[in-house]
Amino acid sequence: xxxxxxxxxxxxxxxxxxxxxxxxxxxxxxxxxxxxxxxxxxxxxxxxxxxxxxxxxxxxxxxxxxxxxxxxxxxxxxxxxxxxxxxxxxxxxxxxxxxxxxxxxxxxxxxxxx
Numbered sequence: 001x002x003x004x005x006x007x008x009x010x011x012x013x014x015x016x017x018x019x020x021x022x023x024x025x026x027x028x029x030x031x032x033x034x035x036x037x038x039x040x041x042x043x044x045x046x047x048x049x050x051x052x053x054x055x056x057x058x059x060x061x062x063x064x065x066x067x068x069x070x071x072x073x074x075x076x077x078x079x080x081x082x083x084x085x086x087x088x089x090x091x092x093x094x095x096x097x098x099x100x101x102x103x104x105x106x107x108x109x110x111x112x113x114x
Contacts, residue, residue, distance in 0.1 A: 001053055001056070002049070003050075004047070004050040004051070004054075005053055007049075008050070008053060013032070014032055015028040016029075
């Protein structure tokens with residue numbers, strides 16, 4: 001399990017380095033995740049230690065939402081004061097996400113037919 005954590009941290013560190021020197025607009029962990037995905041795609045397999053770490057993380061995803069919930073409670077008066085703007089932003093972002101996903105899926109399905 002330690003080697004799986006080390007692999008994840010190495011890719012996150014690489015992502016941070018790339019962010020620091022080349023792409024400051026993209027977060028390092030995102031770049032590290034893309035690098036890890038590319039590495040696993042090239043290997044076409046996931047080793048056991050990395051699989052153990054992923055399984056353990058996925059069992060405890062609920063803990064990752066605790067800070068967000070605390071933030072919502074902390075800023076509840078602000079959210080209540082701007083409830084309409086927040087609701088409009090949420091609805092618009094969901095509609096745009098669904099529309100973009102549908103367009104990408106439509107474009108990809110056209111490419112696979114040819």
